[in-house]
Amino acid sequence: MNFVRLGLLKRSLNMECRNLHLLKKLAYINGEWVNANSNSVFPVINPADDKVIAEIPDMDATDAKIAVDAATNAFKTWKDTSAKERSSILRKWFDVCQKNSDHLADIITAEAGKPLGESKGEVAYGNSFLEWFADTARHINGEVIPSPWPNKQIIVTRQPLGVVSIITPWNFPFAMITRKVGALMAAGCTCVIKPAEDTPLTALAAVQLAEEAGVPKGVINVITSSRKNAPAVGKVLCEDPNVGCISFTGSTHVGKILYGMAAKGIKRVALELGGNAPFIVFSSADISHAVEQAMLAKFRNNGQACVGANRFLIHEEMFDKFVDCFKYKISQKCILGPGHKEGVTCGPLINMEQIKKVSGLVNDAVKKGAKVMIGGQVAKDIGEKFYESTVLVDVKPDMEIYGEEIFGPVAVCLKFKTENEALEIANSTRSGLAAYVFTSDLGQAFRMSRQLEFGMVAINDGVLSAAEPPFGGIKESGIGREGSKHGAEEYTDLKYTLFSALDK
Known part of the structure; x- marks a missing residue:
């Protein structure tokens, strides 16, 4: 990039930043705000006037791997936190997002183009998921099943499945993150978020507020990339052996590609795809x-x-x-x-x-x-x-x-x-949302x-x-549900434990 264009971009950035209190220009890995390993950047454009809002890291597969490793390490401790503690942290994230609703809405309008009133509506909608899953975290229950054998007991528990790759769309850049991340955190999972290249700034603002709320480092990671690097990043997020689930909202076409990649490792998928x-x-x-x-x-x-x-x-x-x-x-x-x-x-x-x-x-x-x-x-x-x-x-x-x-x-x-x-x-139609x-x-x-x-x-x-209700489709509109108690259960594995020799 030549120095003249860089100067223009910086001046444009300074003008746009004045009213964007939560604007972040770096990605977020393991509790640190970081550049891409290559130091490459790409511009985020306001669709209303084509002005550059900010330049942010254009990350590649190397960065994605680092983020997955950070989430993997964080899972070792986060999975053992109590449901009460996870609930408390999610509640704090909700509270801080509530206090910053107007700032979040400003960023959504800047990068997604929505009318400001509608952006505020999305923030309220997105916050409702953090509030809901703060409560749900303490109600992810198992079962006690009557045993067919004497002196034996059957217990079924729900355990967090691990690292979740989150790939979100541009049309609801805040709510699609809180709906997924609130659920997986409530279940005890960690994640790597890859926001849409058109609207990554909202994701970075959301994770800034998560950090303020006390979310431990590595539990939430955000990698940003342009369309050029998206396929390589997506490959890591789908195929890395440490990833336990891929949660994607977007087109049916892309969902099928990710589903195929996840199949290589027999990974769990949560897909919310196109509608008609x-x-x-x-x-x-x-x-x-x-x-x-x-x-x-x-x-x-x-x-x-x-x-x-x-x-x-x-x-x-x-x-x-x-x-x-x-x-x-x-x-x-x-x-x-x-x-x-x-x-x-x-x-x-x-x-x-x-x-x-x-x-x-x-x-x-x-x-x-x-x-x-x-x-x-x-x-x-x-x-x-x-x-x-x-x-x-x-x-x-x-x-x-x-x-x-x-x-x-x-x-x-x-x-x-x-x-x-x-x-x-x-x-x-093959859609069924x-x-x-x-x-x-x-x-x-x-x-x-x-x-x-x-x-x-x-x-x-x-x-x-x-x-409160389960959101999701049938046929080619997806797999799994978001929101409701089922949204948190998507990120758990059922474990059956048999207790025997109870008369000994």
Whole structure:
């Protein structure tokens, strides 16, 4: 890097740092803030204006190995801490994150582009997992099973499985870390976090607060890398013999690659992968309520959410009314702009790859006969990464967007006539993460819950995520659950112990 560009980057960094209290520019291994072994760096870009926020270490396989070794050594002592002690530390981490919520939100908005209000919502959501797992740590219980033999006793205990590799996405850079790390720490595990290259600063801020809360060195490690080094780092995190589990949230494509790598060592995996959520509105539904909830289900994080509604299946009797109401709400509520600007509700897409994907899907659909009811293009007067909130109708199965996860602010509205037809369309995907159903017929609600092939079903609600219920999908949307008591149990091994000769 030449000295002129370095000077420009430093000046840009100084300007951005003024309001980013928790901004860290180094990775975190074994309780130390460190550079990459090679001293290489890469820039983190604000997607709203393409300005450099910071330059951070571009780590490689060597650094990843050092981090895994640090987590391995820390596990030797952390696994033997009492559940009460782990609970106390998690509670302190929650408390310090609560106190720094605004600072965390500033960083999320800077690197992920979210409106500031939405970033604050993510921090509150992420903090809820630390609070939940602080309580759950003391309730990871075993079993006493009646023995089939006299004078023998069967005991089943849950023990921490070891080092966990955490690979997180860019769309919820804080909550995806607390949901995973809170759970594994409660279970007695240690970890190495590899945050998305687009949003690593939130992870570093979170671990800074973990350090302040008293998390022992080596329990949490964060390695940062660019896309160039990500494959080599991922290989270490999946194949190192000291790693016991790979926990990944991201695309189904990448999840399959990591699953294959983990298979070489018969390692545990916890995968939360892509979705293709149907949003089904029956003729008995309250249309006004359904539209309000559709706004939440579709445009949260500008459509960049795995549980975001993808396909809107509307009963033919309600179709025109729903679309008209939806268009009106979008025109009133979806305000594009930089995340720190007051009044903005929809920020930029994360990078140009996402813009190209969303634009390509819409353009293909229009070319093949779909009709744009609102939006349908890049808002170039605001910036290159701002895509207008969009509604498409007359979408047919031969269009790419019909079966593709959009991951952007585009709602595909389809008509259906019968309950069976709605089910057939909804289930015609290899994804199975979340589904939304709107009906006032209680029997229909129970039938849909049972017959929809998705891990999570929301009835008459557009937001279903919380710390208390198990979050996860079926089919190609993942393996395992996060949140709830099951989220902590994912990071334990069951051990059966037989006590014999008790009469001796």
